[in-house]
Amino acid sequence: MARITCKTKRYPSDMTDEEWERIAPLMPSLGRRDRPREVEFREVINAVRYLVRSGCGWRMLPIHFGH
Template sequence: MNYPSNISRRQFELVRPILEGARQSTRPRKYDLYDLFCAVAYVLKTGCQWRQLPVDFPRWQSVYYYYRVWSEEQVLDEP
């Protein structure tokens, strides 16, 4: 999947530690954190509804869950 909202894996490695620090659960992650981040970026960039995420992203419920976690921890806020 290649969307204009995606960032490179190299860029993602710079924000990965911050995103992993906001994790609330100890269960193993079902989806790649990069895919989840790109899906959140897609929704924020396009303004689409969560349920209308393209099928090549993880399930919308999982993406929305991570969006809520990152929002509550203020990970997605600008510095």
């Protein structure tokens, strides 16, 4: 969780470190043109899990998840 500690609030729907370790190897490491990604896949998955669990819409997603 070292890279996502800047998020001020954790949610019950957030992935555990163990869950992330299982799927992290499946995620591409670089973005287009071999640039580092601007958005971390773990945060995207956390946002989707939050939406599924809470039933809210994309526009109601808490700002803690970013843009």
